[in-house]
Amino acid sequence: MKIPPAPFKGWIDEYHEGIRYGMKGQIILEEQSAFQKITVIESKRYGKGLLLDGCWMTAEHQERHYHECLVQPALCSAAQIKKILIIGGGDGGTARECLRHKEIEHLDLVEIDQRVVEVSQQHLPTIGGLAWKDPRLHLKIEDGIAWVAKSSDASYDVVIVDSSDPVGPAKGLFNKDFFENCKRILRPDGVFATQSESPEAFRQVHIDTVRIIREVFDFADPLYGWVPMYPSGWWSWTFASIDQPRYKIPILKRVENIKNECEIWSSRWQIGAFETIPAFIERELSK
Numbered sequence: 001m002k003i004p005p006a007p008f009k010g011w012i013d014e015y016h017e018g019i020r021y022g023m024k025g026q027i028i029l030e031e032q033s034a035f036q037k038i039t040v041i042e043s044k045r046y047g048k049g050l051l052l053d054g055c056w057m058t059a060e061h062q063e064r065h066y067h068e069c070l071v072q073p074a075l076c077s078a079a080q081i082k083k084i085l086i087i088g089g090g091d092g093g094t095a096r097e098c099l100r101h102k103e104i105e106h107l108d109l110v111e112i113d114q115r116v117v118e119v120s121q122q123h124l125p126t127i128g129g130l131a132w133k134d135p136r137l138h139l140k141i142e143d144g145i146a147w148v149a150k151s152s153d154a155s156y157d158v159v160i161v162d163s164s165d166p167v168g169p170a171k172g173l174f175n176k177d178f179f180e181n182c183k184r185i186l187r188p189d190g191v192f193a194t195q196s197e198s199p200e201a202f203r204q205v206h207i208d209t210v211r212i213i214r215e216v217f218d219f220a221d222p223l224y225g226w227v228p229m230y231p232s233g234w235w236s237w238t239f240a241s242i243d244q245p246r247y248k249i250p251i252l253k254r255v256e257n258i259k260n261e262c263e264i265w266s267s268r269w270q271i272g273a274f275e276t277i278p279a280f281i282e283r284e285l286s287k
């Protein structure tokens with residue numbers, strides 16, 4: 001008698017609150033770093049992908065949904081973009097997206113886990129692309145919380161937090177002290193950006209994150225989009241600023257410079273995506 005295959009053999013899944021989010025593929029690397037479990041997979045649909053502690057981080061043929069939406073609204077709207085800070089983002093996708101802009105002179109990429117960088121460079125080289133060799137990129141293997149605490153006031157034009165979920169090494173990247181330091185080291189005409197989880201799968205974390213950022217910054221708004229490989233597929237990024245809600249107004253010259261290179265982001269998309277706040281989140285945030 002022919003035995004049918006196990007129903008989910010060959011699938012790699014993230015499990016969250018009784019739901020699985022998965023891809024068909026195979027594991028090609030699994031190791032425990034000093035900070036987390038690192039897994040690299042090869043999938044049929046999205047190419048190679050990276051998980052940290054069992055949670056989806058990125059995949060070759062889908063990463064632009066995430067990286068463009070985290071980076072371009074901030075980079076296209078800060079008054080100047082000479083000096084940029086990325087906390088996290090060890091796969092290199094956020095740095096690559098930033099470095100499209102020729103005006104950037106210096107980019108600090110502060111990643112706590114050296115193995116995330118090494119594994120990404122070896123197995124997912126297209127995600128960081130040319131960023132790894134760009135002389136403007138300064139890679140620091142350090143704790144991002146300590147980095148923002150020791151950085152000088154108003155020393156960055158844009159601060160971007162490309163964290164994993166708020167457990168393990170990324171937990172401290174969602175608290176008020178951390179956001180206060182991000183505001184302190186940002187120029188008054190700069191823009192702050194962070195991934196702020198899913199309004200569906202991580203609803204309370206998302207609401208709490210936006211609330212805290214609104215307590216700290218003068219202006220802050222969530223923007224909504226889609227990262228189909230993440231839990232629920234529905235994702236958010238939150239942008240904040242000090243002197244005016246700059247992140248809502250893309251600067252035409254910067255838009256012109258990069259618009260043909262982007263897959264998801266456009267100035268039209270950005271303006272619209274801020275307006276897609278779901279009613280229940282808007283109600284919660286106005287309480």
Ligand code: SPD
Nearest residue numbers: 056057058089093163164
């Ligand atoms: N639940 C996934 C959240 C991950 C956000 N960061 C992804 C890193 C991509 N550079």
